[in-house]
Amino acid sequence: MRALPRRVVVPVALLGAAATLVVAGVPWAHGTVPTVLSSDEITVDGTSAAPAVPALALVGLAAAAALAIGRRWAVVLASVVLLVAGASVAALSLGVVLQPEPAVLEAAGRVSGVRRLDGPAGATAAPFLAALLGVLVALAGLAGLVGRRDWGRTGRRFERTADPASGTGAPGREAAAPGPGAAVSERDRAMDDWDALGRGEDPSDPAGRR
Structure with missing residues (x-):
């Protein structure tokens, strides 16, 4: 895998984690709940369908910030966190896509007091998008692990070289006396x-x- 520069990897990680946090607040699954008089349509957002996803998105934001300002050891740690957090978001989101019924049944119990649905539950496009964003965050973490050797250390201090025009040089160096x-x-x-x-x-x- 070709090493990507830090200025590319960090924005990708930040945007991926922030977008995941936004997507977690929209409906992920839906279903029909039977009531005494009729049936009601209910929706479940990402924070209820997969409660760990928003927390993982916040962890991803913190790791992306550490990736932006950290030295080599911090870059490795932040990259691993991004990789694990992104993969976890993708797995949890795909779980809702494949089996939306448990999350909808939980919501149905809160609405009608009975965990029962009229018909099958369905998933919206949001968990698909969250899964893609999780993969993007995980790839950013992988890119950080690959490119850590090529990234300069943040905060590194460089010594000033001698300036022939001004006659100044490095500290501690003086003209040799006869x-x-x-x-x-x-x-x-x-x-x-x-x-x-x-x-x-x-x-x-x-x-x-x-």
């Missing part, structure tokens, strides 16, 4: 020039300098 060897060399040269003058030679003449 060593004692250079001072001795200049002193020997002055003594040689003095000796040349004593011999009647011109020390400024290259031919007469030793």
Whole structure:
């Protein structure tokens, strides 16, 4: 799997988790409940059909935020959380798609006092969408695990390099002072020039300098 940059993975995880939280608030299943005089149509939203889904979406939001600002170890942990949370959302949502009746029966008991339906229960498109969003969040977690080695560490401090134009450099580095060897060399040269003058030679003449 090709590593994706953090600036792509994090928004995908955030949007996927936030959208899951929104979708959990709409009807997921429906059915007809018999009453004393007639039958009533009832609907069940995601928070009742799969109560763990909104909580997993909040966990996904927190993990996506940690993925955005975390260092390498935090990226690994956040990616694992996203992977598990997304897979769990997908599994729970598909469970409602395949078997919507238990959630509707629970709601029927609250409405009429009897856990009974007139006809089969059905699922709306919302759990399908939630399952897809869960897969998206899980893929974002997988992308975080794959790309963690290529992502730079957030908050890393870089040292300033030397600026030739301004003459500034890295802290602690100063221009090297002339060593004692250079001072001795200049002193020997002055003594040689003095000796040349004593011999009647011109020390400024290259031919007469030793």
